[in-house]
Amino acid sequence: MRKAYFLVGSIACLLTACNNDRSMLSSAHVDSLNRRVLRLTAVQKQEETNKKIVADFYQELFGDKNIAAIDKYLGDTYIQHNPVLADGKEALRKGVTEWFKGLPKEKIDIRHLNAEGDLVYLHTKAVENGATVSVIDIFRIDNGRIVEHWDVIQPVPAKSANPHPMF
Numbered sequence: 001m002r003k004a005y006f007l008v009g010s011i012a013c014l015l016t017a018c019n020n021d022r023s024m025l026s027s028a029h030v031d032s033l034n035r036r037v038l039r040l041t042a043v044q045k046q047e048e049t050n051k052k053i054v055a056d057f058y059q060e061l062f063g064d065k066n067i068a069a070i071d072k073y074l075g076d077t078y079i080q081h082n083p084v085l086a087d088g089k090e091a092l093r094k095g096v097t098e099w100f101k102g103l104p105k106e107k108i109d110i111r112h113l114n115a116e117g118d119l120v121y122l123h124t125k126a127v128e129n130g131a132t133v134s135v136i137d138i139f140r141i142d143n144g145r146i147v148e149h150w151d152v153i154q155p156v157p158a159k160s161a162n163p164h165p166m167f
Helices: 002-020 027-063 069-073 089-099
Strands: 074-080 109-116 119-128 131-142 145-155
Touching: 027 069, 027 109, 027 119, 027 131, 027 145, 069 074, 069 089, 074 089
Parallel strands: 074 145
Antiparallel strands: 109 119, 119 131, 131 145
């Protein structure tokens, strides 16, 4: 993301310089650079929208235990890479209905949230069966809906071989 902001800033500075001295670049070059800036800006805006979709979905489903979030955020086709669940909304609905029994609502502890194109990466700190776990979820977005999911869940050990935190 930082690279994109740097690139947009660099192009904007170049365009400003070129607009002041048209002899540096032809109007075709300036138009091409303008189109690239517009494209990059649109991509960044879409990535921010995708991040919001995923963060809202995650809080509503896993934090608020609101199963209606499945229909609100998931596409008609939902590909699941977690080996515990089958593909589709109904498999997720059945799984979370069982998982959520007796669990209270909670605020999801999102530690990292990033997007690249149509993929959104979410890193959360959670508690499962009394133990702290580090969870990485990856979601693919298509037309404003979540259509694919991967996850990796790792227990947080009491002692680490290095001084670096997992979050």
